[in-house]
Amino acid sequence: MKPNIGIVGGGGYAAGELIRLLVNHPGVTIEFVYSRSQGGKPITSVHQDLVGKVEMDFAESVNPEVDVIFLCMGHGNSRSFLEDNPLPDDTKIIDISRDFRLSKDAEYKDGKRFVYGLPELNHEKIKTTDLVANPGCYASAIELALLPLASEQQLKQDIHVQAITGSTGAGRKPSKSSHFSRRDGNISIYKALNHQHEGEIKESIRSLQNDFDQKLNIIPMRGNYTRGIFVTAYTKTDLEEKQAIELYNDFYSDAQFTYVSSDRIHLKQVVNTNRCMLDLQKLGDNLLITSTIDNLLKGASGQAVQNMNLMLGLCEDAGLQLKASYF
Incomplete structure (x- = not known):
């Protein structure tokens, strides 16, 4: 029997992408999609891209007897939901909010803690846990740009990051900025x-380079497009370009979705995929690392499905063999 999946907080962009991925996933079945505001309405009344693929209504209550629950609510709501809705001890939980990402917040109950769900960093831990805190979108893109350097204790100078995101990063609820x-x-x-993902990025870096105390200067920007994050990061290093490329290729040699390009990269290579593309250039004393992901997939729902696959012992890329929206 295929594992049953529940989704809590089904009305947003991340949930819509999650439903799209899971309804096409060969190894699982969606049991319910709960939405407090949309309960009883057809899922396709909100996620109109699923017409003809999903015939379910939004659930008006949560069935705790599922194998995996994804929490897709706004930041700050996951912990209170779990306190108000006790789940069986063997239910696997993947939280897409930031409620459990930091070490100080990772405690759940009975001594159990959430594992930070960046597969390129915590692959083996994710495979053996029932609790995953999915990384933030900016954090995923920036960490994947920097972690190989941290693994060799090469982050010795301040780091400067500029990152631009599409409007879906602001969520489904209309706002002045969207x-x-x-x-x-x-x-x-x-x-x-002063970005909210800075804490988790620093924790991830320190898990590989524990003496890291340099400044991480992040300038986030809003772009005039819908999907994707494009990061440029640079820091001084003694590594030559060839050495850096070899380091990154070695670090990601077993990664299912992270690739080091021999050419300059651009956003359309990753939109609609769970991929991260990287490229490196040595410019004077600085190593420039470019990193790009789809904020709704590798930055949210795609990575959540990747984590689910690892937790359930499925093929890591199951349901995630997606082609980029290149043209």
């Missing part, structure tokens, strides 16, 4: 040097 009239043909900076 309004078409403002976003179209426009670009803007927000949360400069």
